[in-house]
Amino acid sequence: MIIDINFVGLIIASIMASAVPLILASCGELITERSGVLNLGVEGMMIIGAISGFALMTVTGSLIVAVFGAMLAGVLISTIFAFLTQTLITNHVATGLALTIFGIGISAMIGKNFVGIPGKEFPILFESLKDTIPLISPILFGHSIVFYFAFALPFMTNYFLKKTKLGLIVRAVGDSPESASNQGINVRLVRYACILYGGAMSGLAGAYLSMIYTPQWIENMTGGRGWIALALVVFSTWNPIKILIGAMIFGGLTIIQFHMQAIGVRIPVQFLTALPYIVTIIVLVVISRDSRKIRLSTPSSLGKSFHKDN
Amino acid sequence: MHKFLIRSFVSSLVLLFTLTVAAVAKDVKAAFVYIGPTGDHGWTYQHDVGRKAVEAAGFKTTYVEGVPESADAERVLRQLANSGHDVIFTTSFGYMNPTNKVAKEFPNVKFEHATGYKREHPNVSTYAARFYEGRTILGTIAGTMTKSNVIGYVASFPIPEVIRGINSFTLAAQKVNPNIKTKIVWAFTWYDPGKEAEAAKALIDQGADVIAQHTDSTAIVQMAEKAGVYAFGQASDMDKFAPKAVLTSVENNWGPYYVDRVKAVANGTWNQKDTWHGIGDGMVVISDLDSQMPADLRSKVKKLQADLASGKVHSFTGPIYDQKGNLMVAEGKTADDGMLAGMMTYVKGVEGDIPK
Numbered sequence: 001m002i003i004d005i006n007f008v009g010l011i012i013a014s015i016m017a018s019a020v021p022l023i024l025a026s027c028g029e030l031i032t033e034r035s036g037v038l039n040l041g042v043e044g045m046m047i048i049g050a051i052s053g054f055a056l057m058t059v060t061g062s063l064i065v066a067v068f069g070a071m072l073a074g075v076l077i078s079t080i081f082a083f084l085t086q087t088l089i090t091n092h093v094a095t096g097l098a099l100t101i102f103g104i105g106i107s108a109m110i111g112k113n114f115v116g117i118p119g120k121e122f123p124i125l126f127e128s129l130k131d132t133i134p135l136i137s138p139i140l141f142g143h144s145i146v147f148y149f150a151f152a153l154p155f156m157t158n159y160f161l162k163k164t165k166l167g168l169i170v171r172a173v174g175d176s177p178e179s180a181s182n183q184g185i186n187v188r189l190v191r192y193a194c195i196l197y198g199g200a201m202s203g204l205a206g207a208y209l210s211m212i213y214t215p216q217w218i219e220n221m222t223g224g225r226g227w228i229a230l231a232l233v234v235f236s237t238w239n240p241i242k243i244l245i246g247a248m249i250f251g252g253l254t255i256i257q258f259h260m261q262a263i264g265v266r267i268p269v270q271f272l273t274a275l276p277y278i279v280t281i282i283v284l285v286v287i288s289r290d291s292r293k294i295r296l297s298t299p300s301s302l303g304k305s306f307h308k309d310n
Numbered sequence: 311m312h313k314f315l316i317r318s319f320v321s322s323l324v325l326l327f328t329l330t331v332a333a334v335a336k337d338v339k340a341a342f343v344y345i346g347p348t349g350d351h352g353w354t355y356q357h358d359v360g361r362k363a364v365e366a367a368g369f370k371t372t373y374v375e376g377v378p379e380s381a382d383a384e385r386v387l388r389q390l391a392n393s394g395h396d397v398i399f400t401t402s403f404g405y406m407n408p409t410n411k412v413a414k415e416f417p418n419v420k421f422e423h424a425t426g427y428k429r430e431h432p433n434v435s436t437y438a439a440r441f442y443e444g445r446t447i448l449g450t451i452a453g454t455m456t457k458s459n460v461i462g463y464v465a466s467f468p469i470p471e472v473i474r475g476i477n478s479f480t481l482a483a484q485k486v487n488p489n490i491k492t493k494i495v496w497a498f499t500w501y502d503p504g505k506e507a508e509a510a511k512a513l514i515d516q517g518a519d520v521i522a523q524h525t526d527s528t529a530i531v532q533m534a535e536k537a538g539v540y541a542f543g544q545a546s547d548m549d550k551f552a553p554k555a556v557l558t559s560v561e562n563n564w565g566p567y568y569v570d571r572v573k574a575v576a577n578g579t580w581n582q583k584d585t586w587h588g589i590g591d592g593m594v595v596i597s598d599l600d601s602q603m604p605a606d607l608r609s610k611v612k613k614l615q616a617d618l619a620s621g622k623v624h625s626f627t628g629p630i631y632d633q634k635g636n637l638m639v640a641e642g643k644t645a646d647d648g649m650l651a652g653m654m655t656y657v658k659g660v661e662g663d664i665p666k
Contacts (some may be wrong), residue, residue: 118551183440214503214529223502258512267666
């Protein structure tokens, strides 16, 4: 088979498009976890974002309303989680799991009337430049605004955590809520904000799926991507740049295995299908194997409830 | 006076009796067990459209969705049988054993199992659709419309139903265009829009200009629309999702069968049957043919559709060879239902191996 350079560009572009929801949800969850909160409800928040975005797009006809509405829906459902875990001090793991189950159920209920309706076309940027430079153009041009935002997000997240005062506060709250509290930081407020931010990003990830990637609504359409996003956060050792790498490997292997099948590579299909999961974990474990760094980057109070009075 | 009283008493008794019988007859309750959510816009959705037809015919129905093909299925079936349902439709292959097991415990309840072959008790019937007839039509269209001679096919799981579809599609495409290649990608899912779209994109990037699918979501036709290639709708008419790409769809139409069977229960004429209906009986429906197809292709397809319906043409007419060149069906013969039901080899012209 002759591999022409535009073909490679097309493949890379599809890999990037498939990585977008993972990057968005992971970067959101990363901020939540960096503040010491483990929210296992990513899948639930994503699916709520997916149905909210799709429903608002269908009802109002406005894509802007739909995108922001999906983020707001993510915020609203994560408020439930924030209230339970921060104000009522419930267990993070159990509450997060409940959030996922709740999200899947309620999205199915809202979605009943939206099955079988085609989505609207989402505008793409720089379409005229798409065929100008081989290899580079299909990668850089002709994508939605959410796509560009997703690829900027890991760098912005990295900058936020390392270079800004607010980022330092988030890390302080995650590493030692007691000391942060003694410094006069309102731990509960910071955690509330981080949870709601995570909800907004998960909501956006869901909206990307139902409005841009595959513009339609069907039940369970997130298909476990929320869980993969959660795994990426852990295996990247809470490093946004490694999340980007992990999401690209995962998306890349999913797409490349389809290409290998279509070319007719004689490797058992079941193995090819499992490959993205196996390789992503192996690569992330290898690039993050420095145990000292893991200790440093793991939020020490992750998943532990903080009560100001004790 | 007495006579009058007795007469009116007797006649009112008769009237009451008739009313009761009528009420009982009309009071047949049907239950449906679904593997997926009714919101999948695919397999389960179409069964639910059938259920609504039963409801429209004046019968009470209930359904349970998302029932796993495990011990859970038995529990759900028992509960439905216990709560006064007269006929229960189990709409996935994996319910085969649970259906037969529970049917033994409830001899007065009728059971209808979709796509299976076990009828161990007199109160169990099976039914399925000859979707491969629809795929003969799709193959004919694909073979004619392709310019690159590469046809993509997104498959779900390697089971006879899917293999039969691939074979029927490829045989028909080869008949009109001996140069075509069918490239198959296994998605290992029935519906995951993201994955299905990625599989379709891979096939399109590798030169396929017509995409067929045996997965359920509309993501593939949408991807085809974006890329400017042709595609076919699956399970329901998907034209509105991709008006330019979709040439036609193969629709699953369970309603008439469901109404028939529930009516038979109500009339007391229900009997054990194995039903395998195709285009002729209206269980497999071909949607409107897109005007992008040349007029002579459209009339050819119409004729093929009529011939498949009347039985003049069979999707698997010999000579058919497998990939290694062994004769599967001799010249002039057609594949029997037993062979079709257990079909687990590709015909000549399909690329690659069946995943084991």
